[in-house]
Amino acid sequence: MTLTLALLVACLAALVFLLLGAQIELHRDVAQLREYGGLIDRPSPLDIGVASGAAPSVYGLPGSLDSARSAVVLFVSDKCATCRSIVANLNGILPPGLTIVLGVGDDPDGVTLQYGLDRERTVLDVQGGITERLGLRVLPAAVIVGDGCLLRATTVPSSRQLYMLLESATPSDREPIDLSSATKERSL
């Protein structure tokens, strides 16, 4: 009886093994389909040209970033659906080390209120001047700041990628950003 039971358990476990193998293949198929369909959640590097290595304040970003060891500047626009989704997912809470540069239209105050953004840590880019100076033509995008210099830029296709970008910087290295010295396209 015990022998039969043990063999039955072995057969059932082998069956589970085979079914789980099929499930792994299904996951791979879905990933492959998503890749072929272009529905991939993968950031692409952006070229910021001569801005690489320069001080952030030169390009209109907050002066406090010039002394930041590690920070992420997220560029979003109220015209971009993904940007709105990412900003909405923040629920008004900006993680440490994150600065938002918000390209806005006619009602900048309304946009910050709508998403509950912390005005002290949000730079309004009314005419798109900062984005243009950095040569960013695709939003949402992020510029990584390290040791007070602009290092590189990347697209941010989803909230998940934003958080991964923030996690890639050592938490202890990130510093809260004081925007009192920020060059703003329009005063808050």
Added chain:
Amino acid sequence: MQSVAEPVGFGAAGILLWAGLEKVRVNSAFARTLDDLHFPRHFSELTRFAVPVSEILVASALLLVPSAAWPRYGMLALAVAFAVAGALGLRSGGAISCTCFGLTGRSVLGWRQLIALPGWALAFIVLERQTPVWSLQDGSGRLAALAMILAATRGLFVARAAMSARGDRRALNEAAVQIPPMVALIEGQAP
């Protein structure tokens, strides 16, 4: 030595059982590997079923009847066959998909099978010199435990794949609407 022989037999059985079950599941892929090795058609048709069945039988027998000699010799024969396949893979340029453990890996036939041969030979020697002895009933319990360990290990892989898929799914809504607004922004139009 007995304490070494038991885990060696258990490990060898685990590897063979995993490989055999996977070759059953993706048998057509295994058949393609045999075709790539330019085996004669009739031999290939036989081998595509004979190899996985042999692997499962030998693995089960290593645990069910450890005192019998034929499972050990069967294990060694399979190891030699794997090494020959590796050598044939190397001769063909090293681009033949292995399907040794199914399609979940991306390895090719080659050095790996050749390097594994001494390991299999060592396992054979250990099992030959100090044959584990236990009853058929105990062996069936060990076989059940092994099958459950394999299923649980695979379950971990599935869980990892599922978590990755879940992350992608949650990001999909944002990623799916990304490109049109980007174009609109560049052209200065609101979506």
